[in-house]
Amino acid sequence: MSRWSEWLTHQMQVKGIDQITLANAAGYNKSVVSNWVNGRTKVPSLEALRRTAEALQVPMGEALVAAEYITADEIGATTLPADLASVDTGELIREIGARLGYDLAISGKASPARLRAVAQWGDKSIPPPSRDDVGVAADSDE
Structure with a gap:
């Protein structure tokens, strides 16, 4: 095979x-x-x-x-897991951030709004979104 x-x-x-x-x-x-x-x-x-x-x-x-x-x-890939569902969310977020050149870690989590905003700012020439850009309160994960 x-x-x-x-x-x-x-x-x-x-x-x-x-x-x-x-x-x-x-x-x-x-x-x-x-x-x-x-x-x-x-x-x-x-x-x-x-x-x-x-x-x-x-x-x-x-x-x-x-x-x-x-x-x-x-x-530039490392070993790809067979099933991404088995990969820790924080690890996925860190990898996405690393590939985009941004630090996406927000207490080990990122809100759906933050991830959508990062997708819009995928161009590295544009500054990464802040919590204010996506309406995330400083003490909130959502």
Whole structure:
């Protein structure tokens, strides 16, 4: 089994979907997914990879690494957990902040409003949002 087929099989299991569901969501024939899972087609095209990543709701970089177009080192990634739901929220927030160049830690938590504001200010040339920018009280996590 190729790295791509193992990753794809795992993603479908985590998402609770089958080959037909993935194929329909990505807009291609079930045989395409079957060929990947069974190793008959080793590497998807970049367009198929993009559509698959979107259908699975995973980052394109993760899919590129799984298909071995690039390495995790080339995108600056550390080992990706199989299921992000198992990763501590504070750890995710710190990683997002590090990648954006901001310190997002607010007592180990960030409010949904703060995360939405950071998404709007993803451009590092724009100063990071303050608590006042997103209406977060100094003693509140929400």
